[in-house]
Amino acid sequence: MVSLLKLANITEEGVRFLSPHDGSPMLLTPEHSISLQNSIGSDIMMQLDDVIVTTSPDKVRMREAMERSVRWLDRCIAAHKKPDTQNLFCIIQGGLDLDMRRECCREMLARDTPGIAIGGLSGGEAKEDFCRVVAACTELLPDLKPRYVMGIGYPEDLIVSVALGADMFDCVWPTRTARFGNAITKHGVLNMKREIYAADFGPIEEGCGCPCCRPIEEEGAMGITRAFVHHNAAKETVAAHLLTLHNVWYQLDLMRRAREAIIEDRFPAFVKEFFGNLYPNKDFPTWAVDALKGVGVDLLET
Numbered sequence: 001m002v003s004l005l006k007l008a009n010i011t012e013e014g015v016r017f018l019s020p021h022d023g024s025p026m027l028l029t030p031e032h033s034i035s036l037q038n039s040i041g042s043d044i045m046m047q048l049d050d051v052i053v054t055t056s057p058d059k060v061r062m063r064e065a066m067e068r069s070v071r072w073l074d075r076c077i078a079a080h081k082k083p084d085t086q087n088l089f090c091i092i093q094g095g096l097d098l099d100m101r102r103e104c105c106r107e108m109l110a111r112d113t114p115g116i117a118i119g120g121l122s123g124g125e126a127k128e129d130f131c132r133v134v135a136a137c138t139e140l141l142p143d144l145k146p147r148y149v150m151g152i153g154y155p156e157d158l159i160v161s162v163a164l165g166a167d168m169f170d171c172v173w174p175t176r177t178a179r180f181g182n183a184i185t186k187h188g189v190l191n192m193k194r195e196i197y198a199a200d201f202g203p204i205e206e207g208c209g210c211p212c213c214r215p216i217e218e219e220g221a222m223g224i225t226r227a228f229v230h231h232n233a234a235k236e237t238v239a240a241h242l243l244t245l246h247n248v249w250y251q252l253d254l255m256r257r258a259r260e261a262i263i264e265d266r267f268p269a270f271v272k273e274f275f276g277n278l279y280p281n282k283d284f285p286t287w288a289v290d291a292l293k294g295v296g297v298d299l300l301e302t
Contacts, residue, residue: 010050012068030075034088038081044148046117047076049091053123054133062095069093070107077111087114089148095120096129098136105140115146118166122151127287131160135294138165155184155254159274160288162258163267163295174251178243181233184250186277190226192243197230204229204242210249212242268297275299 007018014029030048037045049072050065052058073090080088090108094100108116118137121130134149141147146167152158153171161169174184181193185205190197192204203213204226216223224242232239254274261270271292275284284299292299 010068012071014048030072031079034076034079034081038086042086044115045080045086045088047073047088047091047113049073049093049119051091051093051120052095054095054120054125054129055123056095059097062093062097063100066093066095066100066104070104073108073111073113077113089113089115089117089146091117091119091150092137093120094133096125096133098132101133101136102140105137109140109142115148115168116141117148117150119150121149122153122171127157127285128290130157131164131287131291134161134164134166135291141165153251155251156275156278156285156288158251158254159258159271160291162255162262163271163292163297165295169255174247175244178247179240181229181239181243182247183229183243184247186274187280188278192226192229192239193233194230197226200226200230202226204246205250208246208250209253210246212246271297272299 007020009016014027014032017026017028018024019026028048033048034045047069049069051069052061052065056062069091076088080086090111090113092101092104092108094102094104105116118134121133125133138147147165148168148170149161149166150169151171152161152169153173158169177184177189181191183190183192183204185208190204202225204210204224205213208214211220212222212224214221214223222242229239229242232242258267258270261267275288276282279285282300289299
């Protein structure tokens with residue numbers, strides 16, 4: 001809906017699109033969206049919500065979207081045919097208005113869905129505003145239901161959001177940045193198109209456990225070198241495929257390590273190690289320092 005807003009007309013009935021392919025009219029209602037998700041057997045189903053970019057100055061439209069999302073959730077719940085086997089998540093809206101976000105939280109929580117999503121972010125808002133919205137929402141959410149921040153994917157965003165109380169994320173960034181020849185590593189993003197990698201026969205990232213980086217002697221490993229990726233980047237799709245494998249593995253492993261750190265009660269130390277690797281000169285972004293300090297993690301503490 002966000003990517004096709006220029007082709008869409010949102011009313012109480014649903015969202016009317018003009019097909020980007022042939023211009024034919026299409027209608028997506030809350031009921032139809034649930035029917036589609038029921039039919040494919042989604043483990044996690046998302047309600048249809050009325051979403052606009054967070055940076056919109058139109059407060060009246062923002063409130064309309066928030067209140068409509070609550071009404072549409074009721075319609076989604078009524079249309080849901082398999083509540084015992086498929087989990088319907090509500091989506092909290094309200095833009096950057098914290099009072100509106102809290103109001104939406106209370107309304108959504110009253111519907112008692114199996115999980116809760118925080119939607120409408122990653123729309124160009126400042127990182128400080130993003131953190132404030134996540135913190136305001138997670139403060140109100142129940143401990144034993146998954147909290148899902150939609151559209152979030154940069155590693156530092158993930159770690160800060162976990163510290164603020166979020167559990168789940170999704171983003172196209174790891175695969176999209178792979179298509180541009182970029183590898184995600186603990187020391188930052190590497191542009192494999194750069195000439196410095198032309199004769200670099202080391203792995204994409206030393207110590208990485210993904211199939212691309214592990215030595216070829218290991219079962220299921222490919223032993224891919226930086227030089228191989230560099231040679232193919234922007235020439236053959238194989239480079240994008242390999243970097244996609246690496247990047248998705250990195251993100252999943254990052255979340256695995258964060259989860260282990262929480263269970264083992266060493267999450268603050270994990271966060272400091274993560275940011276220390278990413279910013280070896282300790283020039284941490286102010287938004288991350290401030291957000292983490294608010295939950296008791298001081299990046300500047302020695």
